[in-house]
Amino acid sequence: MNPFIVLDLPPDCTDEQVRGAYHDLLRKYPPELFPAEFQVIQESATALKTARDRWRCHLFRLPTDTESPLGVLNKFSRLPGRARPPGFPAFKSLLRACASAARQSTNP
Amino acid sequence: MMGRAVSDFVGDAAASPVLAALEKGKWRNARDLAKDLCKKDRVRYLPLLVEANAGLAHDLASRGLLSDARTVVDHLKTIAPPERVASLEAFLSSPQAATPRSPGSDGHPGAATVRLWPELLRIAANPSREPASRDITVIDDIVTAFSPAPVVAGDDLSASLSAELEAIHAACEAASEGRWEEAAEAVRPLPSHSVFRYWRLFLRGMRLAFQGDTGGAEQCFNLLPPGGACAMAAASMPGRKPSSAIRPAARASWDLALSGEPTDAAGEIAAADAAWRKGDWTSAKEALTKAFRGGFPSCGHGLAAALTDALFFVEDSREDACIKRKRQFAGFWQRLCQMERPPRASFVAALRTLMVSEEPEMPPGPLTKEVGDLLLFESELHGPDPVRDSQGWQWLGEKLSGAALSRFPMMREQPPLRDAAGAARAFESATKSDPENEAAWLGLLGVYDKTRATAKRNRLLDVMVKRFPHNKRVLIRAGAMAVERGAFSKGLGFLEQARALDPLDPMVRTQMLVALVHRARDAHQNVKETGSIWEQIEPLLDASPDCGDLMCAKWVMRVRRALWDFANAPAARADAEKFAPSRLEFLAMESLLGGCYNLPPRKDWQADWQAVPPVTWSAVGGVFHAISFAEKIDGFKKYATKRASSLLVESVNFAARDALFVKDPSGALRVFQQLERTDKASSYFLGDIADDAMERMHEVVRRLPKKVVAASLPLRLLDLSLRESYDMSLGETKGRKEIASFIADAEKAGAGDLAEVARKFLLDYRKDRESDGEDAPDFSRPGPFSHIIEDFMQALASGNRKRVKDLRAVMGAIGMVPPARSPKAQPAGRSRPGPASPPPKKAKSKPAGGNQGEFPF
Numbered sequence: 001m002n003p004f005i006v007l008d009l010p011p012d013c014t015d016e017q018v019r020g021a022y023h024d025l026l027r028k029y030p031p032e033l034f035p036a037e038f039q040v041i042q043e044s045a046t047a048l049k050t051a052r053d054r055w056r057c058h059l060f061r062l063p064t065d066t067e068s069p070l071g072v073l074n075k076f077s078r079l080p081g082r083a084r085p086p087g088f089p090a091f092k093s094l095l096r097a098c099a100s101a102a103r104q105s106t107n108p
Numbered sequence: 109m110m111g112r113a114v115s116d117f118v119g120d121a122a123a124s125p126v127l128a129a130l131e132k133g134k135w136r137n138a139r140d141l142a143k144d145l146c147k148k149d150r151v152r153y154l155p156l157l158v159e160a161n162a163g164l165a166h167d168l169a170s171r172g173l174l175s176d177a178r179t180v181v182d183h184l185k186t187i188a189p190p191e192r193v194a195s196l197e198a199f200l201s202s203p204q205a206a207t208p209r210s211p212g213s214d215g216h217p218g219a220a221t222v223r224l225w226p227e228l229l230r231i232a233a234n235p236s237r238e239p240a241s242r243d244i245t246v247i248d249d250i251v252t253a254f255s256p257a258p259v260v261a262g263d264d265l266s267a268s269l270s271a272e273l274e275a276i277h278a279a280c281e282a283a284s285e286g287r288w289e290e291a292a293e294a295v296r297p298l299p300s301h302s303v304f305r306y307w308r309l310f311l312r313g314m315r316l317a318f319q320g321d322t323g324g325a326e327q328c329f330n331l332l333p334p335g336g337a338c339a340m341a342a343a344s345m346p347g348r349k350p351s352s353a354i355r356p357a358a359r360a361s362w363d364l365a366l367s368g369e370p371t372d373a374a375g376e377i378a379a380a381d382a383a384w385r386k387g388d389w390t391s392a393k394e395a396l397t398k399a400f401r402g403g404f405p406s407c408g409h410g411l412a413a414a415l416t417d418a419l420f421f422v423e424d425s426r427e428d429a430c431i432k433r434k435r436q437f438a439g440f441w442q443r444l445c446q447m448e449r450p451p452r453a454s455f456v457a458a459l460r461t462l463m464v465s466e467e468p469e470m471p472p473g474p475l476t477k478e479v480g481d482l483l484l485f486e487s488e489l490h491g492p493d494p495v496r497d498s499q500g501w502q503w504l505g506e507k508l509s510g511a512a513l514s515r516f517p518m519m520r521e522q523p524p525l526r527d528a529a530g531a532a533r534a535f536e537s538a539t540k541s542d543p544e545n546e547a548a549w550l551g552l553l554g555v556y557d558k559t560r561a562t563a564k565r566n567r568l569l570d571v572m573v574k575r576f577p578h579n580k581r582v583l584i585r586a587g588a589m590a591v592e593r594g595a596f597s598k599g600l601g602f603l604e605q606a607r608a609l610d611p612l613d614p615m616v617r618t619q620m621l622v623a624l625v626h627r628a629r630d631a632h633q634n635v636k637e638t639g640s641i642w643e644q645i646e647p648l649l650d651a652s653p654d655c656g657d658l659m660c661a662k663w664v665m666r667v668r669r670a671l672w673d674f675a676n677a678p679a680a681r682a683d684a685e686k687f688a689p690s691r692l693e694f695l696a697m698e699s700l701l702g703g704c705y706n707l708p709p710r711k712d713w714q715a716d717w718q719a720v721p722p723v724t725w726s727a728v729g730g731v732f733h734a735i736s737f738a739e740k741i742d743g744f745k746k747y748a749t750k751r752a753s754s755l756l757v758e759s760v761n762f763a764a765r766d767a768l769f770v771k772d773p774s775g776a777l778r779v780f781q782q783l784e785r786t787d788k789a790s791s792y793f794l795g796d797i798a799d800d801a802m803e804r805m806h807e808v809v810r811r812l813p814k815k816v817v818a819a820s821l822p823l824r825l826l827d828l829s830l831r832e833s834y835d836m837s838l839g840e841t842k843g844r845k846e847i848a849s850f851i852a853d854a855e856k857a858g859a860g861d862l863a864e865v866a867r868k869f870l871l872d873y874r875k876d877r878e879s880d881g882e883d884a885p886d887f888s889r890p891g892p893f894s895h896i897i898e899d900f901m902q903a904l905a906s907g908n909r910k911r912v913k914d915l916r917a918v919m920g921a922i923g924m925v926p927p928a929r930s931p932k933a934q935p936a937g938r939s940r941p942g943p944a945s946p947p948p949k950k951a952k953s954k955p956a957g958g959n960q961g962e963f964p965f
Contacts, residue, residue: 001414002413002414005409005410007409008410012490029320034320055495055496055499056502059460059486060464061464062464062465063417063418066418066421066423068384068385069377069380069392069415070359072414073360073367074363076363076367077363077364078366083367084286084367085286085318086365086366087365088285090361091280092284093358093361094344094354094358095251095337095341097359098344099252101340101353101354102335102337105335
């Protein structure tokens with residue numbers, strides 16, 4: 001995933017902003033408990049360490065793999081620090097959609 | 109009589125039309141069919157008639173036809189159990205029934221609760237039984253209706269179920285808002301055998317998933333009944349892969365809600381996804397434009413930026429949908445290029461990905477122009493930034509200073525740079541924009557170095573050392589280059605400065621040794637004293653005999669000293685032999701270095717070599733390592749490959765003399781692999797030397813008795829590898845059989861590593877050879893925009909001049925061909941790529957404003 005999206009920062013951010021975002025995420029995802037998330041956070045922060053790295057990444061970085069819009073949305077919502085309780089209406093509609101899908105799979 | 113549930117009729121062929129009608133909500137039809145069945149067997153089929161009538165009553169009530177519904181309920185009193193009738197009456201008197209649903213809507217979710225409640229009572233009446241899949245569906249439907257239960261006064265079971273359902277609903281609401289403790293508290297009173305126990309488990313897993321305890325969440329989710337709503341919803345939790353059975357819009361809505369984004373774009377994102385999967389890039393883009401309420405961000409960090417990244421990515425694939433997407437994307441790019449004022453953000457997003465993915469095939473001119481345009485647009489969009497400009501020019505410099513594609517790949521010579529002058533200009537612009545950009549300075553130095561512009565390089569180095577006095581990389585480069593041109597003292601000075609910055613850096617130590625050895629060699633050639641130089645060298649050496657870097661090995665330096673320092677030669681030689689890993693390697697190194705420095709061999713060297721004590725395969729490998737080291741020394745080429753080759757072949761002979769092929773076949777295999785790898789990836793000379801040694805190994809192995817070879821798996825693999833890679837004597841079918849038989853035997857004997865080597869090396873090698881070797885281009889693989897060429901050729905053949913012109917413009921825009929000769933007039937103050945662009949001219953694409961990187965074109 002694009003490191004700017006992981007750290008939720010624009011390309012013209014400062015070194016302090018990168019450090020701040022990195023530390024905020026590490027507080028939520030300590031490496032000893034979340035090794036996979038830590039790796040993503042660490043790689044993103046390293047990729048955006050200096051202003052030169054950030055502009056280079058912004059100008060010339062290509063996605064590593066092809067992803068459909070729903071796939072992108074799914075990855076985005078599961079980035080470290082992104083997922084939060086969605087609220088009752090969204091939860092209800094997910095559960096109803098699941099029940100409907102389950103009913104269809106039971107009685108195709 | 110009424111103990112049977114609707115689900116009990118699933119296997120009954122006669123009842124299946126009734127069940128189908130019930131499923132579709134065709135209540136009258138179901139009732140008529142059930143009546144017919146009851147005429148045949150009333151006792152058996154009465155529950156179906158009850159179910160059809162109950163559904164009808166419910167349907168009528170939810171449409172506001174309460175008196176009709178009551179009539180049906182009155183009729184039901186004669187055939188249905190009292191609790192069923194009671195629950196229907198409760199519904200008829202509830203406010204839900206009093207409010208008729210609007211036409212076309214799905215009706216009250218509470219309808220399902222009322223309709224399915226008797227079934228739930230039946231399931232709950234038998235708590236010890238594991239619920240069937242139909243039961244799970246009933247429970248899930250009741251929970252997800254999020255409607256109060258139709259409680260009948262005096263019915264204890266119904267009342268307790270109603271309380272449990274209420275608790276589950278409260279827990280769901282609390283959990284969805286992150287009030288985890290409240291959710292846990294709500295479901296705590298539920299008994300362990302509750303029909304809603306899976307929901308409690310799901311909610312616990314959900315809490316753990318949101319709190320980051322993936323393992324705990326997995327444990328909970330794994331206990332959920334597969335195929336149920338809980339299991340599907342569990343798949344949508346953080347850290348899990350969502351189920352594809354859920355409607356795309358619902359998945360999108362959930363993911364949007366999870367990430368805190370407004371969920372009203374879910375429909376558009378789902379539509380974009382469907383279009384994208386079909387290859388309809390244009391519709392996907394339109395749907396996403398609606399979802400974003402505007403254009404695509406060229407520089408962002410939210411969801412819109414993530415989707416922009418994915419949409420504007422040109423992937424290289426032969427999939428039909430992908431090719432279709434690429435065509436539409438190319439068409440979009442063409443339209444953008446023809447617009448008077450294209451939307452900047454979309455233009456930049458498209459230009460950036462197209463330029464980066466097409467860069468390897470683009471000629472230097474159009475590539476330079478596109479970089480200039482990109483920086484210009486970025487500057488217009490986000491304001492001037494010299495660091496950004498510098499990075500842009502540096503990237504261009506790196507691309508242009510790469511190796512050009514060789515027209516004669518078989519000639520093993522250094523290919524020229526792609527565009528040396530252009531690369532130098534790009535790096536100069538980068539250094540002007542950002543004078544502290546060390547990588548750009550080093551890039552420029554590399555270009556001067558590769559083009560042998562010695563004077564420019566030396567001047568640049570002096571500037572760089574002044575600008576970066578505390579930069580280790582710059583000091584090492586400056587030191588190495590000074591040594592190369594014979595300025596030993598100056599070079600060593602730079603290297604000493606680098607060493608002071610990082611005393612433990614192995615690169616600094618190696619470069620210092622190189623400098624001192626150069627100096628000693630120079631002193632020796634000019635018959636000068638070398639004693640002080642050896643004293644400087646000594647502390648830098650490594651006594652470890654297995655040191656991989658021979659430049660730092662004490663024994664190698666002693667061999668040198670024995671050759672150059674006549675006074676101390678015997679002691680140095682004795683020392684060298686003591687520290688050397690083997691006598692074979694010592695003697696080989698003595699001969700190799702003597703040859704490189706054009707010195708005659710010792711009188712007794714030949715006798716020593718012939719009388720070499722028993723050798724090991726590791727020593728033979730060491731001789732080849734010594735040759736690889738000596739090959740890099742000035743003078744090796746004069747000394748030529750012949751002597752080095754005979755040293756190695758004779759080492760293989762010593763191994764054969766000592767029966768090492770039989771005693772240590774694994775070592776022989778290791779040496780073969782070392783030679784084989786080097787043969788492919790090293791220089792011309794080393795490849796020839798390795799070839800000679802492999803030929804000798806092949807001769808030796810061929811003469812071994814077949815029984816001996818067959819008895820040892822490593823020896824068998826060596827034999828197969830030599831025959832396959834060197835002799836090519838394995839026939840097509842026989843060869844495959846032999847390899848397959850070896851792999852089977854190795855796996856049987858527990859030698860999986862040998863089987864893997866055979867699989868990888870032999871089969872891959874065979875594939876390479878069958879496809880005419882590594883130099884043959886792979887014509888089967890299409891280029892990223894090969895379909896444009898195909899379309900262009902078709903248009904040419906069909907004489908469609910307009911299509912030819914359009915496609916020519918697209919090819920010009922993406923740099924596949926030079927831009928068209930007769931461009932339209934450019935809008936004032938802006939240069940952009942595309943069919944209307946003029947050919948690149950000097951300073952035409954100079955970035956505006958703060959772009960200090962004037963690119964002198």
